[in-house]
Amino acid sequence: MLTVQNLEKSFGGIRAVDGCSFEVEDETITGLIGPNGAGKTTVFNLISGFYQPDGGKILFRENRIDDLPPYRIPHLRLARTFQITRELQKMTVIDNLMVAPLDQMGESLWNSWFRIPSVKNQERKIKEKALDVLDFLEIEDLKDEYAGNLSGGQKKLLEFGRTMMTDPELILLDEPGAGINPTLMKKLNGYIETLRSEESMTFFLIEHDMDLVMQLCDPIIVMSEGKKLAEGSAREIQENEKVLEAYLGG
Ligand SMILES: Nc1ncnc2c1ncn2[C@@H]1O[C@H](COP(=O)(O)OP(=O)(O)O)[C@@H](O)[C@H]1O
Ligand SMILES: [Mg+2]
Incomplete structure (x- = not known):
């Protein structure tokens, strides 16, 4: 590979x-x-x-x-883990997952992608994917928690979950x-x-x-x-x- x-x-x-x-x-x-x-x-x-x-x-x-x-x-x-930065700490767990493809893709690409009309549909798909990832990692209950409030271990799980967002x-x-x-x-x-x-x-x-x-x-x-x-x-x-x-x- x-x-x-x-x-x-x-x-x-x-x-x-x-x-x-x-x-x-x-x-x-x-x-x-x-x-x-x-x-x-x-x-x-x-x-x-x-x-x-x-x-x-x-x-x-x-x-x-x-x-x-x-x-x-x-x-x-091909994905890699990134530490949960100060900016991401201020976002909820589900939002951390939903923006993960942004970090992996690079911002300029993401911006042009957002202008595509089918984007709403895409956003729904991304949310479904995020919920699947949370379910898989058994942290659905943390969905609306701010990432900054997670324990060190939970942050590691979230970092891992973020890599899974791009399949x-x-x-x-x-x-x-x-x-x-x-x-x-x-x-x-x-x-x-x-x-x-x-x-x-x-x-x-x-x-x-x-x-x-x-x-x-x-x-x-x-x-x-x-x-x-x-x-x-x-x-x-x-x-x-x-x-x-x-x-x-x-
Ligand atoms: N950005 C950098 N600037 C200068 N030196 C670096 C940088 N990244 C790594 N190094 C040096 O390269 C060598 C290998 O580092 P690294 O790849 O981090 O090793 P490891 O992960 O195996 O501990 C070390 O001597 C480290 O100090
Ligand atoms: Mg090292």
Whole structure:
């Protein structure tokens, strides 16, 4: 589904991503791990079009996407999580979901879209979709709550829900487990599993919590110093000496 070839990105003198290559296969939950500063978030920013690579290629369903502007990316049905910003905190949960396609599309596109006469009909469809997402995530009761009043974990669920609004085939998650309690994490795992098995979605996620990665992800890609260091099942990764060294060294 996703191919990354010899990807390179530097910031000043720092080679954040230094000739990284890997693939994400259809209907997997692929994990991306590695010591702090390995280049994981930069890889996500390159895939989602926030940065342009200095070198290499990114292909989604065999089409190059590394030269597209960011607002084109969601049209490819590739979504990522965004933190609930201060502006979004002042909006209700349902409105957060309803404007999610706006954030993913880019504002200029959204504005032109709003001039289309069939827009009312579209708006109704978006609302139905938002209600479906809330139902799926079991937070319908929070529909009219201001996002700013949600707990940290509920905000994470909302961030996740926002990615689902554009019916993506591939969802990128950067540390979905950060700051959420084990009970909610178990639920989130369940949702990810269900979306993969029943909706054929593919997940690519960065996570620090090793227990979580080992349970949820197969395969797991390990990055170190801007490159792919290893790839394999949880067991293979745990037994890999190079991986252990990279973590101890870091
Ligand atoms: N926007 C940026 N400007 C300057 N340096 C950056 C920027 N983003 C990342 N870096 C640097 O690139 C390296 C990789 O960072 P990052 O991709 O965030 O790693 P990870 O997510 O694996 O912890 C780090 O040395 C980081 O300081
Ligand atoms: Mg990071």
